[in-house]
Amino acid sequence: MNEAEFHCDGCGIILQTKNPSQLGYVPVQALEKRDEIYCRRCYRIRHYNEIAPINQDPSVYLQKLDEIANTRSLVVQVVDLFDFSGSWISGIHRHIGKNPLLLLANKIDLFPRSTKWGRLKEWLRKYANELGVKPVDIILCSANKGVHIDTAIAAIEKYREGRDVYIVGTTNAGKSTLINRILKEVAGLDAIITTSPYPGTTLDAIRIPLDDGKAIIDTPGIVRKDRLSEWVCPTDLHVIMPKNTLNPRIYQLKEKQTLFFGGLARMDYLTGGRQSFVCYVSNHLYVHRTKVDSADEFLAKHHGKMLSPPKDPAQLPPWKKHRIALSGKEKQDVVISGLGWIACGKEKGLLDVWAPEGIQVVTRPSII
Template sequence: MKQGKRICPGCGAVLQSEDETRPGYVPAQVLAEREEVTCQRCFRITHYNEVMTVRLDAEDFARILERIGQTDALVVKLVDLFDVNGTWIPDLARYTGDNPVLLVGNKVDLLPRQTNWQKVRLWLEQMTRELGLTPTRIELCSGKKGLRLEAVAEAIEELRDGRDVYVVGVTNVGKSTFLNRLLPLYGVDTRRPITTSRFPGTTLDVIEIPLGDGCRLYDTPGIVNAHQISHMVSPQDLKILIPEETLRPRVYQLNDQQTLFFGGLARLDFVRGERQSFVCYVSNRLRIHRTKLVNADALYERHRGGLLSPPRGSDWQHLPPFVRHTFEVPPDPVDIVISGLGWISVRGTGALVDVHVPQGVGVGLRRALI
């Protein structure tokens, strides 16, 4: 906590009236006249669902988070079950030291209704080992729906053992929504809730929350994973790209030499293999278009920004150029993951697949989640 300075209760930034492009900006008159005030950015997110761009770089995040490894605390790490790979924090030990880690898979409500949650938890346990982390415990929940938050709260109480708690996660993992639903279980007054929105990077500094026993819970700012495609689209297109309701898997029976376009943001070419199913787990609002591979280049040039959107209109001009990633897909069930967009499950007899995404977007194979 910054002593002697006024803090925005929504995002944690120090309130200031000097530079509206920096975190915490409030017009000088408002700051002088009102005792309780949120920054202009939080106000616009809350009341108008619009975001203001502010400058907060990787060094700012590192400066804020490096304190975690220097304290004796419980670390609660959130991942988005819709985008586990995209919301993973590499080298988390750099920030946590020897502190115990409670891994929370958030947004379980987005998974199809027939999903076995216990199998998801076991899948997540194996994934974390492959990614180099051995958490003390794993829990699943939905911050938005309030599902299984009591179990998460019980795990926090057991593992923190009278210590402070740091909640960490990448941008847009649902951390602020999660905390706004969790904190009332601790008797914390949430009449001035943490600012929440679909826009990445809403929390801009550490928010310190007393837990009532002399300890504190710290909400840290989201770490930016630049390989998420969500960082390359406009706030309007994020409404289409980021799911807010239970996913409806879309199944395509493809022959080789067929292509799937995911709006104008990604393209999957089934180059070679036997006819098989490609099951797409992306936002229900994202349009998928099927065509022949021989027509794919011409279709993209002719219809990007229109039939193939988002991005809409001329916004596609701001995307980095597409890069091709080639995968020999094994016959075992696997997911082709596009960071920030979702995944395509393949359960056939093996295939050669090309995936085209904007340069810098993460793409890979993993063991099938569902």
């Protein structure tokens, strides 16, 4: 038996039986007996929730993405609505060539019921157009909860026109969860592809045959190191990645007040009238309010303790300050990629936002 012909059904990596310490290892007896074959890493994730971080080279996955341009296929980009800018693939239109792009905006189950979905969809379309992308359609869905999956399936079938379907996205956008949900809805199959909250679960392309001889291809998640979710350890990741509908936390701030988001980021409200700041972060993340004048001392005393995650602040780069001026013309969101966002009021103001160096901190028109 030539083991190089076999790939893990969970992550797509080529299987090997020689070295248990290397990726793709599977015992010989498992390779010979099972209809579905999973490498040791996938087996431990699926059965014991053990997560081992993988050192990834982002350029390798981008090269795999470039191969799509030479195919005739429908490309489905899955984006994470909780971290939209951080889950966008930069230059996606250049990677996929002339193939049509269907945009699936995932994790709508995290948003409050009061969300104006039509407005959100138009915001997504405008954002994509500004980046040079014109999707054939935009579908709002939740792979985890199965919301609007039937609409997503119908759209994929409509726009693929008998072609292969490539599912692309950044790590943690929900690509593999989406495919598992589609397989359950269409064929009644239990989860086949390994999923976990830790970046880099899918290691190589996974090809799922369709009845017409074509296939759905799950691709490895594109790594973006400008998100906090790429930096924290698995235990801390469970705290910052929301699993349920967000409970917005409202703070009426005066000048010279600070909000700490665990020990991962900080917002100083420097100048401006008293106004509301609504925090959309994981319900499990501790948010602490204090005064700007005492914030440095408070951080030094409590970082990694009361102000956690992270349990070990040394695992992250040092903080960098981002000066943000609120225009007072419209409501704005301050986004800390991988952590969430703060919806600001309409008043003019000046903020300092502190986050680990290299983490994306941006503003946008309010989406809620």
